[in-house]
């Protein structure tokens with residue numbers, strides 16, 4: 001399922017593959033830098049939980065430079081609940097933004113969901129995050145005429 005891309009800003013080969021535990025620190029650092037870690041979410045717990053449900057759909061993008069150095073530059077936490085597909089924690093490292101990596105991560109998420117028979121992908125974006133809404137619209141997503149409701153079942157105490 002890997003694919004490569006050689007002309008992006010990171011000047012290396014960037015491939016998309018499933019998360020492995022050794023990626024944890026890099027992923028959490030990327031999420032923090034991308035502003036995705038909120039006080040009510042413990043990123044380590046979120047990773048632990050994802051590893052119990054469809055871990056193969058937790059994607060990371062990694063760049064390998066000419067000298068063999070490896071760097072995590074993107075993530076997408078994908079899931080299929082039997083009715084809808086979901087993507088959470090879509091993030092691209094700042095230097096790699098605008099190179100098509102976000103589009104590639106979403107394309108891979110869509111491919112994996114279609115492969116599993118998922119008919120529709122849903123996304124939640126904070127209303128204030130207008131830039132990301134524009135990104136998703138560029139990829140063909142439309143704002144549904146629906147209100148998003150939630151109820152926290154397990155409070156996560158920050159570690």
Ligand SMILES: CC(C)(COP(=O)(O)OP(=O)(O)OC[C@H]1O[C@@H](n2cnc3c(N)ncnc32)[C@H](O)[C@@H]1OP(=O)(O)O)[C@@H](O)C(=O)NCCC(=O)NCCS
Nearest residue numbers: 034090091092097098099100101102103131132134135138
């Ligand atoms: C959203 C994000 C993943 C986009 O990643 P990216 O790699 O920069 O996006 P791409 O380069 O693949 O862009 C894909 C398309 O969207 C467009 N696009 C990207 N950012 C955009 C923006 N802010 N406004 C409008 N269009 C945008 C690009 O122009 C591109 O269009 P094209 O392919 O038709 O030329 C990245 O900005 C990010 O990590 N943001 C912070 C984390 C975040 O908020 N995640 C979403 C949580 S819901």
